[in-house]
Amino acid sequence: MQHLKLYQKGKIVFLFFAVTAILTAACGRLAYLMIVQSDYYGKKAQALHERERSIKAARGKIVDRNGIVLADNRSVCTVSVIHSQIRDPERVIAELAELLELPEDTVRKRVEKVSSIERISSNVPKETGDAILARQLEGVKVDEDYRRYYPYDSLASKVIGFTGGDNQGIVGLEVRYDDWLSGEDGKILTMTNAYGQELEQEGERRQEPVTGNQLTISMDCNLQMYCEQAAQKVMLEKNADEVSVILMNPQNGEIFAMVNVPEYNLNEPFTLNVEPASDLKESEKQDLLNQMWRNACINDTYEPGSTFKIITTAAALEQGVVTVNDSFYCPGYKIVEDRRIRCHKTTGHGAETFTQGIMNSCNPVFIELGLRLGAENFYHYFEQFGLLRKTGIDLPGEAATIMHKKENIGQVELATISFGQSFQITPIQLVTTVSSLINGGTRVVPHFGVSVQNAEGETRKTFSYDETEGTVSTATSKTLCDLLEHVVSEGTGKKAAIEGFSIGGKTATSQTLPRSDHKYIASFLGFAPAEDPQVIGLIVIDNPQGVYYGGTVAAPVMKEIFENALPYLGIGKTVTEQMQQEEIAAGSR
Incomplete structure (x- = not known):
């Protein structure tokens, strides 16, 4: 009996201490949660009763070199509904x-x-948003938002690019500089009760x-307009099919204008700029849109034809296999193998x-230069001139040069390469490479980006670009400029000549x-000017009907562009010895 009492007493004591331990642990845990973890659970409780709506940030503007706005924002609204707060759903549905x-x-x-919260519509015009607010519909929220707006519609569309519904860049400069242009969205926080209804007293x-x-x-907005007008005129x-124009400073790579007509309306980027077939499939429409958005100056390659003779000339002069007075004979052809x-x-x-020979754009002369250089040397100059790597332009989707492998260049390939056939490059690659050959031998990176400024106008970053010196010697560069001036003043490029201005250049028909x-x-x-190049331009006309020779069709367009661009850029007429003598004679009369 005594043994049983002791046993029961032991059980009671054990149970007491067990309960005490459990209560102590519970109290300790409760104290830990209430004191140590109070902030954490307070925030979780608050988050449970908080409703968050975003406030879209205005995207940064894109402005030209003179501060003219090319990409801006318009105030729009996002209309949403909060289900738990709607009192009269039929009225809300009808009104919205x-x-x-x-x-x-x-x-x-x-x-x-x-x-x-459920979004009904975004990019709603502000006037419509204000009208919805005036109806005072319970459960309907109208939040401020922004939509990208392009004041000049189609101007430089394939350079600037556009944004999507979320205001993120999709193509062009909009996507290349998206990290700089994108702002940081704000928030609207409201408190709700257990039923999800907003507590007005909390604000x-x-x-x-x-x-x-x-x-x-x-980019210069005015020069872009000049170039687009000239390109549209010759296309008509x-x-x-297409016309592309590049206008650039060969000394530092700054691009003044880049045209690809037909352009498209940046404010309606998903509307085709051509009349589509009535039975167009969705995939076919997307293909046409992708083609419409392509920037031919950087995305597409082509056989440059005789403009490439500038590069062949530079390589031959640098290698010492030709002088300006060397004699050649052209019977109208050259037999190679x-x-x-x-x-x-x-x-x-x-x-x-x-x-x-260069004034006449004579193929046999340049075939001879290619053969004198040989595949090994010619390929070496392709690499030295930077022709086999991308330019690094600050636009997405740049295509690379399509060139024969060195080991596959035979005599025939060497001959055709020398006058610009059997391989392909982009227009921007041609302009960049030639720039390095006429500016004294420095290869520059073509670019649009100059700097970024914050909302207060403070410069946050000024962009810098690599330069590669020693592309060619200054002597070769000077000789090349002189030769190309003769092409315009006396040779195939005469239709690009402007009285009083010293212009160098080269025609091409491929x-x-x-x-x-x-x-x-x-x-x-x-x-x-030919003696000190400050601007370089290239025009490419795809599939012109009727007469299609570069000297007849393309050169006059560049003349028209230069007639506007040179005075605008402050490039004056070249004072020649003959002009000085005429002025002296006029003064003595």
Whole structure:
């Protein structure tokens, strides 16, 4: 009996201490949660009763070198509903369908959806948003937002690019500089009760958005307009497929203008700029949109034709395999291995110096230069000139040069490469490479980005770009500029000459693949002043109808552009010895 009592007493004591331990642990845990973890659980409880709506940040502007706004923002609204706060769903549905011009079924599905907050429509014009607010619909929220707006519609569309519905860049400079242009979204925080209803007495807490940075680019709005007008004019006159123009400073790589007509409306980037077929499939429309957005100056390659003779000349002069007074003979063709390769003048140019050969754009002369150089040396200069690597332009999607492998360059390939056929480059690669050959031998990176400024106008970053010196010697560069000045003043580029201005350049006419289609590309590359180049321009006309020669079709367009651009850039007329003598004679009369 005594043993049983002791046993029961032991059980009671054990149970007492067990309960005490459990209560102590519970109290300790409770104290830990209430004291040590109070902030953590307080925030969780607050978050449970907080509703968050974002305030879109204004995207930074894009401005040209003179501060003209090329990409801006317009105030719009985002309309949403909070299901738990709607008192009269039928009225809300009817009013929103009317004001937003949406099908009633679409609005009904979103209004009746049980969620904390449901977006009805975004990018709503501010006037419409204000009208919705005036109706005082319970459960309907109208929040401020921004939509990208391009004041000049289609100007430089394939350079500037556009943004998507979330205001993020999709193509062009908008995507390349997205990190700088994007701001930081703000927030609107409201408190709700257990039923998800907002507590008006708690009010709203706002975290203001941060506006994105402004991007200043090297483009000049006026020069871009000049170039686009000239390109559109020749495209209509020659019924061409496309026309591209680049205008750049060869000394530092700043691009003044880059044109690809037909352009498209940046404010309606998903509307085709051509009349589509009525039965167009969605995939076919997307293909057409992708083609419409392409920037041919950097995304597409082509056979440059005779403009490439500038590069062949520079390599030959640098290697010392030719001088300006070397003699050549052109019977209208040159036989290389088993091929008879024609000159554009089938009757031949006869006896000529090298200076006359480049003025005449004589194929046999340049075939001879290629053969004198040889594949090994020629390829070496391709690498030295930077022709085999991308330019590094600050636009997405730059294409690379398509060139034969060195080991696959035979005599025939060497001959055709020498006058710009059987390989492909981009227009921007041609302009960049030639710039390094005429500016004294420094290869620059072509670019648009100059600097970014914050909302207060303070410069946050000034962009810098690599330069590679020693592309060619200054002597070769000077000789090349002089030769190309003769091409414009006396040779195939005479239609680009402007009285009183010293202009260098080269014409080109190349045939597209397949050759059986008999389609051509007419182009002209020019620069001024010839003795100290400050601007370089290239025009490429794809598939002009009728007369298609570069000297006849493309050179006059560059002349028209330069007639506007040179005085605008402050490039004066060249004072020659003859002009000085005429002025002296006029003064003595």
